Amino acid sequence: MPIVQCAIPAPPLRRFVRRYVQRRTPANASVTIEPIIARLGVMLEFQFSARYEIPVYGTGVLDSCPLVTLIGPITYRRVRLHIPANLEALVVLFAPQGFHDLFGEPIAPLTELGTEAHSVLGIHMPRLYQRLGNARTFEQRVALLDEFLVERMYEVKAPDRISKAFDCLAMPGSSVKIGEVFAQTGLSLRQFERKCLERAGVTPKVMARIARFQTALQMKKVGSQSWTQIAHLLDYHDQMHMIRDFRAFAEGTPVQTCEEIAADHLFSLMDSSVASGGRSTLEQTASLESVVHSDLASH
Numbered sequence: 001m002p003i004v005q006c007a008i009p010a011p012p013l014r015r016f017v018r019r020y021v022q023r024r025t026p027a028n029a030s031v032t033i034e035p036i037i038a039r040l041g042v043m044l045e046f047q048f049s050a051r052y053e054i055p056v057y058g059t060g061v062l063d064s065c066p067l068v069t070l071i072g073p074i075t076y077r078r079v080r081l082h083i084p085a086n087l088e089a090l091v092v093l094f095a096p097q098g099f100h101d102l103f104g105e106p107i108a109p110l111t112e113l114g115t116e117a118h119s120v121l122g123i124h125m126p127r128l129y130q131r132l133g134n135a136r137t138f139e140q141r142v143a144l145l146d147e148f149l150v151e152r153m154y155e156v157k158a159p160d161r162i163s164k165a166f167d168c169l170a171m172p173g174s175s176v177k178i179g180e181v182f183a184q185t186g187l188s189l190r191q192f193e194r195k196c197l198e199r200a201g202v203t204p205k206v207m208a209r210i211a212r213f214q215t216a217l218q219m220k221k222v223g224s225q226s227w228t229q230i231a232h233l234l235d236y237h238d239q240m241h242m243i244r245d246f247r248a249f250a251e252g253t254p255v256q257t258c259e260e261i262a263a264d265h266l267f268s269l270m271d272s273s274v275a276s277g278g279r280s281t282l283e284q285t286a287s288l289e290s291v292v293h294s295d296l297a298s299h
Contacts, residue, residue: 016098038249042099053082068117072110107201
């Protein structure tokens with residue numbers, strides 16, 4: 001089981017980045033298999049030792065796994081992750097619109113894919129990878145990531161009404177209706193959908209559905225509510241409606257999916273507030289022995 005360290009970014013970056021997460025496995029570790037289920041947001045991942053293997057379900061094909069990978073939003077369960085011994089991987093978990101807002105890159109071409117980061121972010125990546133690899137501690141790596149990402153902020157604009165509309169759709173536990181949000185943007189429906197694909201890589205409807213699915217799973221993992229209560233709190237029509245979403249996004253029932261997502265799974269480490277006292281999923285699972293939690297709130 002991986003040893004996990006987590007940190008929140010420097011305050012100016014928290015609009016764009018949820019968490020930094022580092023996962024390491026010892027030399028004698030057995031291979032761990034981790035399902036990849038639907039989620040919002042881009043990930044930027046650096047691997048410094050052994051690499052993941054990424055088999056595609058139902059085939060003998062392995063997805064490529066570059067040393068520095070840009071991973072787009074995921075809308076269904078297509079691959080799984082084999083976590084080997086001697087793994088040392090560092091990942092930046094971006095907010096649903098965070099990568100687009102920070103780098104100005106369209107997200108739709110990244111959806112469902114893992115891409116060599118240099119092809120998107122250019123010459124900055126080899127230098128950053130080298131500096132991160134030379135850093136001796138996780139705290140030093142966090143400082144380097146903060147430095148690199150803050151430098152990207154100089155030309156970032158303040159959130160506009162469109163960005164705020166999509167934030168509403170992606171808000172954990174939000175029961176806001178797409179029609180209500182769309183009406184406040186001044187865009188046509190086609191323009192609204194095109195902007196969402198550009199900024200978040202999915203349509204508004206899919207964004208809202210995945211955000212609710214993520215919240216339902218996180219609520220169950222950290223809280224005491226029944227699945228029926230969660231379905232009601234998140235404004236599903238009924239429990240069967242929620243089950244259909246779980247089958248679409250994780251190819252399993254809510255119970256099966258919850259059992260598959262361990263505390264050290266990246267899904268469990270996303271900083272998403274759930275409807276249980278306003279605490280984050282990570283803060284509520286910090287007592288689990290499998291997670292070595294070191295939130296670095298200030299640098």
